Amino acid sequence: xxxxxxxxxxxxxxxxxxxxxxxxxxxxxxxxxxxxxxxxxxxxxxxxxxxxxxxxxxxxxxxxxxxxxxxxxxxxxxxxxxxxxxxxxxxxxxxxxxxxxxxxxxxxxxxxxxxxxxxxxxxxxxxxxxxxxxxxxxxxxxxxxxxxxxxxxxxxxxxxxxxxxxxxxxxxxxxxxxxxxxxxxxxxxxxxxxxxxxxxxxxxxxxxxxxxxxxxxxxxxxxxxxxxxxxxxxxxxxxxxxxxxxxxxxxxxxxxxxxxxxxxxxxxxxxxxxxxxxxxxxxxxxxxxxxxxxxxxx
Numbered sequence: 001x002x003x004x005x006x007x008x009x010x011x012x013x014x015x016x017x018x019x020x021x022x023x024x025x026x027x028x029x030x031x032x033x034x035x036x037x038x039x040x041x042x043x044x045x046x047x048x049x050x051x052x053x054x055x056x057x058x059x060x061x062x063x064x065x066x067x068x069x070x071x072x073x074x075x076x077x078x079x080x081x082x083x084x085x086x087x088x089x090x091x092x093x094x095x096x097x098x099x100x101x102x103x104x105x106x107x108x109x110x111x112x113x114x115x116x117x118x119x120x121x122x123x124x125x126x127x128x129x130x131x132x133x134x135x136x137x138x139x140x141x142x143x144x145x146x147x148x149x150x151x152x153x154x155x156x157x158x159x160x161x162x163x164x165x166x167x168x169x170x171x172x173x174x175x176x177x178x179x180x181x182x183x184x185x186x187x188x189x190x191x192x193x194x195x196x197x198x199x200x201x202x203x204x205x206x207x208x209x210x211x212x213x214x215x216x217x218x219x220x221x222x223x224x225x226x227x228x229x230x231x232x233x234x235x236x237x238x239x240x241x242x243x244x245x246x247x248x249x250x251x252x253x254x255x256x257x258x259x260x261x262x263x264x265x266x267x268x269x270x271x272x273x274x275x276x277x278x279x280x281x282x283x284x285x286x287x288x289x290x291x292x293x294x295x296x297x298x
Contacts, residue, residue: 002269005234007284008279009283011220017224018061024278033069033138034067035073036055036070036142039142039155043080050089051201052094059098070100075167077106082105083107112131116129127192146210149209154210154248156235157200158190183256190265200231223235234291252297252298277291277292
């Protein structure tokens with residue numbers, strides 16, 4: 001079976017996000033309460049964190065698709081608390097304007113978390129995971145396009161789930177970043193939930209450095225799809241197209257450890273030939289051909 005990934009070549013996030021979602025021709029949100037996970041580990045300029053226009057367009061698109069309720073739930077850090085990051089990014093103001101809820105997960109009570117122990121996991125004793133995502137009617141996440149200088153190699157949709165694991169009062173981040181299996185552990189967090197939509201904002205990318213700051217490239221693309229493995233595989237191919245780090249360039253795309261582990265856990269596609277691109281114009285189709293060549297390269 002194939003999964004659809006939409007590609008929109010644009011610098012306009014407001015229009016691009018809507019177009020990328022529309023191209024999928026699927027609406028799992030009618031009448032649903034949606035929980036939305038951005039990438040707000042810091043308040044750094046995009047792609048260091050989610051762009052306000054991306055979030056605005058995504059919320060408006062979900063409302064137009066009939067979402068009954070939207071909650072943006074995030075855990076920031078290291079650095080500022082989540083609510084401070086949201087304030088700096090203008091998200092609290094946006095929530096008041098567009099009428100959606102905010103949940104700073106570092107403020108949640110202990111009973112708002114549930115212990116998850118993935119089978120055959122590299123986590124010593126599992127990890128706590130937020131009930132709001134574990135029990136959600138529908139989940140959307142939006143990630144950035146960037147490399148990761150601290151062992152993750154890249155931080156796209158799979159690594160965005162690290163922000164669902166608590167930091168304060170727990171040693172999870174120390175365990176993750178000190179482990180030789182860091183990239184496998186990132187994939188294993190994703191067994192705790194399944195998104196109905198992932199939107200990757202690749203209007204700009206860090207092709208080196210990251211996650212907060214790095215070498216910037218104007219990649220001018222927005223992706224959308226349901227499959228995190230496919231999204232990350234395409235994201236890695238885009239980073240390679242624009243010239244990236246040796247770690248991200250090594251081996252085939254599906255040999256990258258985050259992707260390989262996620263595929264082995266049946267979190268998404270197993271190979272590049274299971275990805276079907278949908279585009280809106282010749283520029284998008286040409287870009288999809290270039291990405292396909294990289295994905296199929298052995």
